[in-house]
Amino acid sequence: MKLGFSPQEEAFRAECADWLQAQMTGEFRDIRGITTLTAKAERRKEWEQHLGEHGWSCIGWPKAWGGRDATLAEQVIFAEEYARAGVPGRVNHIGIELAGPTILAFGTEEQKRRFLPGIAAGSTIFCQGFSEPGAGSDLASVRTKGRLEGGEWVVNGQKIWTSLAHISDWIFVVTRTEDGSKGPKGLTFLMMPLDQPGIEVRGITQINGDAEFNETFFTDARCPADSMIGGVGDGWKIAMGLLAFERGVSTLGQQMAFRNELDEIIAAARANGAAGDPLIRQRIARAEIGLRLMRYGALRMLSNTDHSKIDGAALTYKIQWATWRRSLGELAMDVLGQAGEIAEGEAYEWGTLPNLFLYSRADTIYGGTNQIQRNLIAERGLALPREPRGDL
Amino acid sequence: MDFRFTDDQLLLATSVREYLAGTHGTQVLRRLDEQGNRDPAIWQGLVDMGLTGVLVPEALGGLGMGLVEAALIAVECGRACLAEPLVDTAFVAAPWLVREGRTDAIAGIVDGSRKIVPAHAINPWLADGEGARLQSVDPLRNLTTAPHDASEDPYLLDLGALMSAAQLVGIADAMLEQATDYAKLRSQFGQPIGAFQAIKHQLASCMVAIEFARPVVWRAAAALQAGGAHAATHVSHAKLAATDAAMLTAETAIQVHGAMGYTYEVDLHFWMKRAWALSGAWGSRAFHVRRLDEAVIGGTIPIGPEHTFA
Numbered sequence: 001m002k003l004g005f006s007p008q009e010e011a012f013r014a015e016c017a018d019w020l021q022a023q024m025t026g027e028f029r030d031i032r033g034i035t036t037l038t039a040k041a042e043r044r045k046e047w048e049q050h051l052g053e054h055g056w057s058c059i060g061w062p063k064a065w066g067g068r069d070a071t072l073a074e075q076v077i078f079a080e081e082y083a084r085a086g087v088p089g090r091v092n093h094i095g096i097e098l099a100g101p102t103i104l105a106f107g108t109e110e111q112k113r114r115f116l117p118g119i120a121a122g123s124t125i126f127c128q129g130f131s132e133p134g135a136g137s138d139l140a141s142v143r144t145k146g147r148l149e150g151g152e153w154v155v156n157g158q159k160i161w162t163s164l165a166h167i168s169d170w171i172f173v174v175t176r177t178e179d180g181s182k183g184p185k186g187l188t189f190l191m192m193p194l195d196q197p198g199i200e201v202r203g204i205t206q207i208n209g210d211a212e213f214n215e216t217f218f219t220d221a222r223c224p225a226d227s228m229i230g231g232v233g234d235g236w237k238i239a240m241g242l243l244a245f246e247r248g249v250s251t252l253g254q255q256m257a258f259r260n261e262l263d264e265i266i267a268a269a270r271a272n273g274a275a276g277d278p279l280i281r282q283r284i285a286r287a288e289i290g291l292r293l294m295r296y297g298a299l300r301m302l303s304n305t306d307h308s309k310i311d312g313a314a315l316t317y318k319i320q321w322a323t324w325r326r327s328l329g330e331l332a333m334d335v336l337g338q339a340g341e342i343a344e345g346e347a348y349e350w351g352t353l354p355n356l357f358l359y360s361r362a363d364t365i366y367g368g369t370n371q372i373q374r375n376l377i378a379e380r381g382l383a384l385p386r387e388p389r390g391d392l
Numbered sequence: 393m394d395f396r397f398t399d400d401q402l403l404l405a406t407s408v409r410e411y412l413a414g415t416h417g418t419q420v421l422r423r424l425d426e427q428g429n430r431d432p433a434i435w436q437g438l439v440d441m442g443l444t445g446v447l448v449p450e451a452l453g454g455l456g457m458g459l460v461e462a463a464l465i466a467v468e469c470g471r472a473c474l475a476e477p478l479v480d481t482a483f484v485a486a487p488w489l490v491r492e493g494r495t496d497a498i499a500g501i502v503d504g505s506r507k508i509v510p511a512h513a514i515n516p517w518l519a520d521g522e523g524a525r526l527q528s529v530d531p532l533r534n535l536t537t538a539p540h541d542a543s544e545d546p547y548l549l550d551l552g553a554l555m556s557a558a559q560l561v562g563i564a565d566a567m568l569e570q571a572t573d574y575a576k577l578r579s580q581f582g583q584p585i586g587a588f589q590a591i592k593h594q595l596a597s598c599m600v601a602i603e604f605a606r607p608v609v610w611r612a613a614a615a616l617q618a619g620g621a622h623a624a625t626h627v628s629h630a631k632l633a634a635t636d637a638a639m640l641t642a643e644t645a646i647q648v649h650g651a652m653g654y655t656y657e658v659d660l661h662f663w664m665k666r667a668w669a670l671s672g673a674w675g676s677r678a679f680h681v682r683r684l685d686e687a688v689i690g691g692t693i694p695i696g697p698e699h700t701f702a
């Protein structure tokens with residue numbers, strides 16, 4: 001175990017901080033501090049491209065594909081400085097953190113050449129088409145159909161909850177390509193351009209009034225035959241590999257955003273006197289401890305290189321952060337009191353802390369609900385008997 | 393001691409529940425949300441049922457009932473997510489004005505021509521007041537800035553807190569019912585999600601919280617009606633129990649709905665936001681915990697075995 005950063009790493013930190021601060025006080029100051037996923041989407045696409053131009057869009061990727069081969073420590077540092085500078089979340093986080101690594105791990109050389117430069121340059125924005133109306137927690141029951149026809153995949157069906165599909169260029173979808181197949185068998189993983197007559201995207205409004213996610217309809221939608229990652233029938237394996245990337249280095253950036261949220265809560269509690277309430281003080285102290293627990297947990301998970309064994313840190317990470325943040329949302333509301341219930345302007349639009357409360361209701365749902373996480377921990381981590389399935 | 397209600401009381405609650413179920417369903421909530429929140433026809437219906445006069449003495453043209461009956465009706469208003477300020481006007485303002493001897497506005501309350509939401513110093517905002525409009529997280533509440541001459545009367549505060557607690561119980565009931573219905577309807581892994589113990593146990597925990605909040609609210613209503621020395625403590629207890637039950641149920645109901653529960657398109661969010669708004673109104677959790685803490689540690693309420701059921 002080695003704690004702390006080397007002088008080289010500290011120099012790298014200074015470089016990141018200087019560059020990010022300069023952007024957020026200069027050319028991109030208009031997007032500084034945005035906390036929703038959809039606000040100023042066009043400007044944030046420009047920001048993705050700006051990151052790409054300056055080699056900061058995917059520093060953990062190999063140099064050959066637009067990255068910097070950054071070490072884990074360097075990625076931690078960049079994530080910290082990114083959040084510290086108040087840079088908003090990446091509108092292409094699915095491209096950078098999920099699609100890119102999946103293509104790097106499972107794609108052909110030709111696919112790497114086709115997709116990676118655009119993702120790294122911030123000009124190809126990706127979204128994720130896994131969930132369907134009938135396939136949420138039970139992802140393996142997807143029904144969207146794909147068939148090969150004249151050298152193309154033709155896709156019919158519906159995805160739902162597709163975050164940012166309305167501002168994306170490409171979508172990856174899990175499709176059922178073997179007629180009559182059930183469960184994880186007979187699925188194929190496809191990459192499809194969104195801008196085509198066969199795909200229609202309709203927004204769904206969330207409880208906070210924002211419309212981050214969508215329904216995505218496929219009616220004879222098409223993509224070239226070689227837009228498939230892995231082979232026909234490999235869809236489940238690829239999808240599971242992709243979900244493992246979800247627990248990657250991005251979790252560190254996410255924690256820095258959490259850090260900012262907690263700091264804002266502490267500042268609010270000091271300003272309005274809530275910090276004088278012993279119950280609030282204790283909850284703030286616990287939130288602080290929880291954040292540190294997560295940080296060590298994430299570092300432990302990321303430094304694990306032996307992926308052949310069940311990794312307790314990786315298995316327990318999602319439920320820990322999601323539950324922590326859901327209570328952080330509640331703490332924020334209790335600190336703000338009735339002031340948290342009022343919008344700043346006349347529109348149904350919410351400031352950082354009320355939005356934190358609303359948004360954190362979803363943390364325990366997406367990326368595997370808390371119940372599914374507990375099932376996984378119990379069945380994989382503790383080898384308890386599997387839950388019986390109703391239909392098998 | 394008798395925790396039972398009379399047939400008349402039960403009939404009253406049932407008839408309000410049925411009336412609201414028939415006239416104030418979710419399609420009405422959505423219409424109100426789109427069209428400015430208030431509909432004179434809904435208000436008139438409540439007036440025609442006599443609800444604005446429930447707590448007004450018969451001599452002043454009302455029904456002369458008590459806070460227990462009013463609390464039962466407030467539960468139903470919560471269940472229906474009623475946006476009209478019936479509870480504020482008829483169950484908070486009316487009894488307070490009567491007690492204060494300010495009866496000039498009472499006739500207007502009873503006949504429905506006046507909606508009065510009393511301003512209390514503990515609330516920074518006022519529902520349906522005359523000040524500048526504010527956007528509440530609860531899209532169906534018309535909030536306005538509070539006037540400067542807000543009252544500091546503790547009786548008013550207790551009325552407001554009690555009636556919020558009663559509404560919170562009804563709101564929690566409604567959310568639990570929606571989540572339970574959804575758990576029977578939604579299938580994953582080849583069976584209704586309600587068949588999974590993880591879902592059952594969460595819903596059962598909500599039921600425990602709600603069932604234990606309910607009698608505390610009744611107890612507080614009876615205490616405030618009787619004007620007992622410790623009525624305020626009972627009210628705080630009720631507000632805390634009802635807030636906890638409603639917030640737990642809100643969180644659980646969203647979770648059980650999965651991503652659906654996180655949308656504006658599924659109606660659940662209306663109740664969740666009302667629960668949020670009412671849990672902060674008329675004294676936050678911290679305020680009411682402090683009142684209990686002062687009563688228990690400070691020794692102003694008698695404790696010991698013989699007082700357990702007091």
Ligand SMILES: Cc1cc2nc3c(=O)[nH]c(=O)nc-3n(C[C@H](O)[C@H](O)[C@H](O)COP(=O)(O)OP(=O)(O)OC[C@H]3O[C@@H](n4cnc5c(N)ncnc54)[C@H](O)[C@@H]3O)c2cc1C
Pocket residue numbers: 127128129130131135136137138160161162163164213362365366367368369370371372375387578580581585588589590591647648649650651652654
């Ligand atoms: C903000 C947000 C963004 C999202 N973005 C995307 C996206 O970009 N792309 C995408 O593909 N999807 C996305 N999703 C969808 C997300 O992956 C699903 O919501 C999630 O998998 C749960 O599925 P569901 O909503 O259908 O809930 P359901 O699976 O219907 O679950 C309902 C309830 O049943 C419980 N349950 C289900 N099965 C079991 C079981 N076996 N045991 C115990 N309890 C169980 C769940 O825990 C939950 O409480 C997003 C969701 C949200 C909320």
